[in-house]
Amino acid sequence: MKLAVIPGDGIGPEVVAEGLKVLTGVVPDVQTTDYDLGATRWHRTGELLPDSVLRELRGHDAILLGAVGDPTVPSGILERGLLLRIRFELDHHVNLRPSRLYPGVSGPLAGDQAIDLVVIREGTEGPYAGNGGLLRKDTPHEIATEISLNTYFGVERVVREAFRRAARRPRKHLTLVHKTNVLVHAGQLWSRVVEEVSMEFPDVSVAYCHIDAAMIYLVTDPGRFDVVVTDNLFGDILTDLAAAVSGGIGLAASGNLDPSGANPSMFEPVHGSAPDIAGAGVADPTATVLSIALLLDQQGLPEAARRVEAAVAFDLATRQPGSTGRTSAIGDRLAALASS
């Protein structure tokens, strides 16, 4: 497997190192190419994602990313110019974000309710499309717009993927999360597409939830969710909360997928560069390791993926209550468990 590695900023390199330990333990023939993209390169050269690097990324089977973002770089430069540019250029329209409360993990919810859900977040449209600007800048009449783009093509393909995934799960249940009572144009498109595609999946039951109510239910009754399909921004926010109720952001994995296979998919923890703990060696690498499991699955290695997930499940079930541990110690443990 040819893997492009973008460790990135903050805790990115720390967690990626542990992810690679686990990956190379279960799949010996991984050839990695490291790309030093991120804050340091931007400061040194002004480059975010040179076209030549983008071309090289396309030549890999998959990409592993740590995180981007740094307090010394104006907000949005790295996020838009590097991370989102990769997602958009490589047509990562399916942003796959599973959340599971693993046995032994104590979440913040009363009675540790069962959580096993998958969010399919649209990845290339919505308010992330970059369709906006500032008018009359630096005047008292300044106007900022950030228009949400929703195309039939973009909504249909992600909704279809969500139904496909729901149909393969035991509960076969899909919830559309949106804000159709206010965002009536986009809301109507999303609802209509869900209704249309549902005709092809008669075994999948369908529910709808406004995004604000979905936040309530994620905290009071997360068991009602199986597969959730939603737009780019709602999905961003929803998956941080889903992570928080499932044992924390240090456990939340994601895959940015182009299911057509035309472009390499990219795997990364849901969390960011965590400048508050960067360099301290205390970041939990489990989210990255679970992202490796998603990568292995997508690369057609389900048995290796299962071993990695089983290693994480065992580790979480046997961790000392309340303990987090050192990044490298968790990585060593997971690598040993997964390759044994």
Ligand SMILES: NC(=O)c1ccc[n+]([C@@H]2O[C@H](COP(=O)([O-])OP(=O)(O)OC[C@H]3O[C@@H](n4cnc5c(N)ncnc54)[C@H](O)[C@@H]3O)[C@@H](O)[C@H]2O)c1
């Ligand atoms: N995919 C990405 O690259 C990505 C995702 C989110 C945020 N960001 C960027 O990261 C920077 C920091 O953003 P933020 O602080 O809002 O979010 P964050 O996810 O980096 O951190 C939020 C909180 O979670 C904690 N945390 C995060 N990962 C952890 C881990 N593995 N183990 C233990 N604790 C962990 C942090 O210490 C912090 O308290 C910003 O520049 C932001 O744009 C990047």
Ligand SMILES: CC(C)[C@H](C(=O)O)[C@@H](O)C(=O)O
């Ligand atoms: C850093 C940012 C561009 C990114 C997003 O909003 O998608 C992050 O929050 C995430 O969840 O991966």
Ligand SMILES: [Mg+2]
């Ligand atoms: Mg986010």
